[in-house]
Amino acid sequence: MANSSSVYETQSRVDPIERHTLAVLVDNEPGILARVAGLFSGRGYNIDSLTVAETDHMAGLSRITVVTTGTPMIIEQIKSQLGRLVPVHDVADLTSEGPHVERELALVKVAGRGEHRVEALRTADIFRARAVDSTTESFVFEITGSSEKVDAFIDLMKPLGLVDVARTGVVAIARGAGGL
Amino acid sequence: MTGAAMVVRALIDQGVEAVFGYPGGAVLPIYDEIFKQNQLKHYLVRQEGGAVHAAEGYARSTGKTGVVLVTSGPGATNAVTGLTDALMDSIPIICLTGQVPTHLIGNDAFQEADTTGITRPCTKHNYLVKDVNDLSRVMHEAFHVARSGRPGPVVIDLPKDIQFAEGDYSKPEAFEHRSYRPKTEPEPAAIDEALDLMAKAERPLFYIGGGVINAGPQASADLRSLVRSTGFPITQTLMGLGAFPTDDKQSLGMVGMHGLYESNMAMHDCDLMIAIGARFDDRVTGRIDAFSPNSKKIHVDIDASSINKNVRVDLPIVADAGRTLSLLLKGWRSRNLKVNAKAIDLWWRVIDKWRERQCLTYDKTSKIIKPQLALELLQAAMEKSGREYFVTTEVGQHQMWAAQFLQFRDPNRWMTSGGLGTMGYGLPAATGVQVAHPDALVVDVSGEASFLMNMQEMSTISQYKLPIKLFILNNQWMGMVRQWQELLHGSRYSESYTDSLPDFIKLAEAFGWTGLIANDPGELESVIDRMIQVDGPVIADIRVDQKENCFPMIPSGAAHNEMLMGPNAAQTAEVSDAGKALV
C-alpha cells in the first residue's frame, strides 16, 4: 500500500493540461527532425502534431510546427529543451504569445454511388472543400481549416463511403505584422 | 591537405596537447598523421570507455576540453557510457569517431554503426562530416559548442574517405554561430533583486553546484569573497565540492542523499536559497513536495532547461555562474549592503545545534578498519605530503564516504561521476588527471567491484609510467547495493557479494605496480605513507569493515528532515512503496 506521503501521489497534484502550438525555426540539416522528435520521445513529451518543411531556401532554414500537451511546467521545459538544441534558431510559443492562425490541410477520399455521392458533394460544398480528383465512383476532396473543422468533415464523410485520409498536421503563424 | 591532416592540424590549433584513443581501420589515416608529428601526444588506452573517462579527468582537472579518438562501430559504441557521463556532468569533450566511407554508410558495412544516431541523446551535439570542405569548420565549431554555454560532449563522425580526401584547411577564427548563442550575461535587474533578497534574508543558504567549477577558478574565488562578505552558510553538491573550502566554518559540507545533517536541515529550513550552478537533482532534493517548503529560491544556471524543471523557483537567472557571481559581489560591495545581522546570528545558532549531532560519527575504536578512518588518514597523509593532490572516485559507498570525509579546498581537484554514477570511472579519470598534472599526487578512491570494471587501464598507467595511487576500500561487497538490499529488500543479498576477487598484491605486481595491503587499523598509517612515497603506481588494498553502511541517508522518497542517522534508525525505517520504486 502506498504511503500517504509518497512522491507519486503528491506529484499527481492536478496541474492543468494545456495544448500549445510551438513554431521552431531550425537549420535545414540532416538529422534535425530526429533531434527534435528524439527530444520529445526521450523525455516523454507528447507530440499531437508535427510538421516540417524548408521555408527559406537561401538561408537554409526550416520551420517546424509542433502541437503538444502538458502542464505549464512541462511546456516551459519543452521550450527550453528545444532552445538548447544547437541548430535551433528560435522557439515561439504561438499559444501564449498572442493570437495566431492554425490551419491544416487534408485529402479525403470517398467512394460511393447515387445518393451518397450527391450528399458527399453537397457536404464538401458547405465545408468549402474542393474535389481535386473524381472518377465515376470516387472523389478526392481537399479541405483546409482548423483541425476541428477537418475532423468534422471527416466524421461526416464516414457514412458516405470514406476510404482514405491524408492530413498534413497543423501549421501555424502569429497574427499581425511581427515574425519569428 | 588531407582530411586526416586537417583533423590533427585543427586539434593543434585548438591548443590540444593530449588525445586519448584507440586505433582501428576507420581512423588509420588520422593515426598516420599523429605518427608524423610531435606537438600532440596520444595516450593509448586499453578500452575506448577508458578513453572518454580519461578525457573527462583531464578536462575537469584543467578546465580544458578533453579529446578522444576512436574507431567506427565497436570503438564508437564503447565510448557511449563515457559520453553519457560527460553529458550528465557537463564536461567538455570532443570525441572523434571513425566511420565507414560515405558510399557504404547505411549498408551494414563492416564495423559500421549509426554513430550519430546512437550518440544523439548522449551528446550536446554531433556531426557527420560528408564533405571534406566542411571539416575544418566543423572541427572548430565543435570545440566552441563543447566548451561554451553548459559544457558537454560533442561527437564528430569522420568517414574514412573524408580522411583521405584533399581540401583546404582554415584556421579557427572568431565567428558567430548561425544559431547557437548561449546566454551568459545576467539581467542587471535580476542581480539587484537577488541582492535585495540577500540583504533581507533571515535564514539564507548558498547551494552551490558543479556549474561554479565549470565557470572557472575566478568563479570560485568570487564565491569565496561573496560568502565571506555575507557571512551566510554554504552547502555544496557532490559536483560542487571544492568551489568553497569544505573545512571553512561557513561550510556545511555536502548536501543530498548522503549529505551532512546540518546541510540538509538548512536546505529544509532556510528562507532564502541561492542556487548557483546546481540543478535541483533528485539526489539533492529528496521528496520534491517537501523540499525546502518555506524558502524563496534564486536559481542561477546557464541552461534555461535546468530552471523550473524539478523545483519552481522565484528568481530565475539564466546566465554564466562566474559572470553572475562577479556581478553579485560587485553589487554587494558597491551598494554597501548589510545583512540582517541579528537574524543571521540566530540562524547560525540553529545550525550549530544541528552540527552538534555530529552526523559523521563512526566507531573510532573498532578493531576492524572503518572506511571512514581510512579516508581521514588518507586526507591527513595527502596534506602532510605537501604536494598538490587530486582525488578521483569510483561509484558506491566509498564515493560517498570520500565526499563526506575528505576535505575539498580548491576547485578542479575532485573528479567523480555524479549524474550517471558510472562504476569504473575513477581509474581512467585518474589517468587523465595524472597526464595533465604529472607531478601531482593522484589518488583513485575505489571500491573493489568498481575497480574491476575498468582494471584494464592499469596497463595504460604502466605504459606511461603514471604514479597513480589506487586506494581500494575493499569490503568484498557491492556495498551500496548491499545497503539498499538491507533497507528495502529484507537483507536478501541477491548477487551483491564480490566473489573471486583477485589477489590485489599479485595483480599490482603483474602490471609492474607496487601492491600493499592493510588488514587492521594499526597498519593503516604506514600503508598510506608508503603508498604516497612509492615512486610509481600503487594498489593499496584496504580491508575495511564489510558491514559498514553509509550515513546520514535520505531514503528514496523521503524529505530532508527525514534523514536516517545511523544503522539503528535504518533498521526501523519504513520506505514507502513509491519510494522503493525510485532509484
Ligand SMILES: Cc1ncc(C[n+]2csc(CCOP(=O)(O)OP(=O)(O)O)c2C)c(N)n1
Ligand atoms: C556501471 C554500473 N553498474 C552498476 C551500478 C550500480 N551500483 C552502484 S554502487 C554499486 C556497487 C559498487 O561496489 P564497490 O565498487 O565495491 O563500492 P562499495 O559500495 O562497496 O564501496 C553498484 C553495483 C553502477 N553504479 N554503475
Ligand SMILES: [Mg+2]
Ligand atoms: Mg565494495
